[in-house]
Amino acid sequence: MTGQGETTTVGTLPTPGTERSRVPATLTRLVWVLWVVSCGALLAHLFSGETWSVTGLVTVDGLTVTMWATVTFFSGIVHSYSRRYMAGSRTIDEFFTRVFAFTLVVMVLVAADSLLVFAAAWLVMGLVMAELVGHVRGWKQARAAAAVARRYFLASSGVLSVGLAVLWWTTGATTISGVATATGSGSPTVLLLVAAGALVLAAMVQSALLPFHTWLLSSMTAPTPASALMHAGFVNAGGILLVRFAPVVTVDAGVMLAIVLVGATSAIGGKLMKTVQTDVKGTLGCSTVGQMGFMLMQAGLGFFAAAITHLVLHGFYKAYHFLASGSSVAHESPSTAKSTGSPGVVGAVVVAITALAGGAVFALLTGKGLESGSGLLLTLLVVLSVLLAARGAVADTSLPTTLRYGAVPAVALPAIAVYAAVYRVVEGLLAGLPAVGQPAELTVVHGVVALAFVAAFVAIETGVYRRSERLYVALLNATQPARETMLTSREDYNEY
Structure with missing residues (x-):
């Protein structure tokens, strides 16, 4: 096989060019400064309980400072890790610029009070992440994966824009706080239910819930640090959306019940799809689908604080596992393998x-x-x-x-x-x-969901589900990325 006789040398990899770029180090220091500032804002809010705002544009409240501290910490880890991971790459400056830009956009998103600012940040966040997915321009598969992700993210932004436009038309408010005040009283109208449905759909796409998980499983061409940022941060946007617009999605019990059902479907489906995966990143991807289902399910139960807690702790878990994915490939004989x-x-x-x-x-x-x-x-x-x-x-x-x-x-x-x-x-x-x-x-539906979880657990632990070849094929098909995004040539992979 090609490459068997090659000698591998481990050492410091220089950045191409006559001078070492200062962009990675500078942006890494800046993002850690942002983390320190975010932690300061978090502590200030904890002790004072105050909320700061620029009327009609942004609001710095409990959710904002929580997500600022979380996002900047994950970004700081990714920046620091990437300085070694991306060393020697001719596009290292471009990569760091995109990761830092992504961080800033997410910080704007979680602080946005203006509907227009929120929609714009949502769109830009998706476009930047799509560029990170297709960062390696030399792979046609990476370019295809970026195109797949971009289509999903544009669709999500389109649906979100429809929902926000309907809210503006219905309430006359141009801010999230204004929408919350306007929807706090009275019976839900048809237009309000349409807006709530659009918000839920946008959250499902962005969080890669079934059946919109294909973009996530097709994104394995992204550099590992970008994958860590995606699975630890980007997919959490669906939970942020539901918490910000909680007054809209809680306006009708049917909407909340629908969120529970779509969340439960992804939670169970992600767990089942994970059982047929054989590669490390694919397993982590299916795990994310299931975990995001849990997150939205908690929001659907009305426990929005539990959803935020889940996305924060899941972010730590998934960032660690992606950045440590290389060490997860065991090089040992069967006799010494974990049994x-x-x-x-x-x-x-x-x-x-x-x-x-x-x-x-x-x-x-x-x-x-x-x-x-x-x-x-x-x-x-x-x-x-x-x-x-x-x-x-x-x-x-x-x-x-x-x-x-x-x-x-x-x-x-x-x-x-x-x-x-x-x-x-x-x-x-x-x-x-x-x-x-x-x-x-x-409700009775919640009881059915509880029974479905127990049944799925028993089926997986006892291996009963393995007896169905049809189920196995269905799960295997469901976990397949878009065909044009699959890397099939080792030589092409080694080149980058």
Whole structure:
């Protein structure tokens, strides 16, 4: 095979040109300065509770400072990582400029109060991300992936613009705060429901929910740092959109129920699609589809603070895994590879107790799920998440039995406590936003969704779903990127 006899040398890679560019170092320092400033704004808001605004243009509130601190931190990590990753590339300055521009646009988006500014930032954010997806111009696959992403993002912007235009026409308001005031009273009109539907659809496209996930799975041509920024930041825009326009999407229980259903479909579908993936990035991509489904589902339940907490913590998780994706490829013999097996009776008991205890800790620390209501479904999601994590750890037979059985609850329960603490902090930061503290009423449909999650968990853990060849083929087809975006030649890949 080509390349087998080549000698690989690891060392410092120079930037082409007579002089080393200062753009990467300068922008990296600038983004860390932005992070420090954002943390200062976050602390100031926490202690003072004040909101700063430029009337009709931007508002710096709890959501703004939370997302500023989160986005600039992720961007700072990506900038720092990219200085080594992109070293030697002739387009390093272009890459850093785009990543920094993306950061600034997202900061504008989360602070925007003007409908026009919000729509413009949404559009520019998508166009910049599409350019990052197709950054390697020498690959026709990268150019094709950029074109696919651009089409989806333009469609999302178009749908969002329709929704915002309808809101302006219906309420006469040109700001998000004005829309919130105008929709806070009275029965929902047909036009208001149309606007809410358009906002939900735009969020689905941007967050790569089923069936709009193809752009995400076709974006693997993007440099790894860009993928990290995409999966840790860009896809979260759908959650930001729903929180900003919570007064609109909560105007009718049917809209909230639809958000739960589309979120649950992607959460379950993403988990199933992940089981048929064999490559690291493809697995992470399917995981993102599922996690974004969870995020929107939490918003649909009326727990907008839980959705923001989820996107922040998922961002940390996914950024780490993308930037560490190279080390995830194991070079070892089968005898030394990680082995898994049945957890056994004792292991099953440990997993079950840990999951129930995790749900109890979350419920006690947050107050969700202690009484009848949609909080029960939120707590069930926590129980299932702990169950999956504990099941994977206990089934790892390469670890000593005592370590597996003892460490699982010792790690899982404090982790849930940290999650609950972050949730309470975010809940406090969002307290001043309109309509974010109105949990949805529990319905029969919510019960069906809960049963679907349990059934999907049982089917995956027992392997029953593998017996259906038709399901396997359907899942495999659903995870295929656009054909023109697939890299099939190793020589072309090695060239870049």
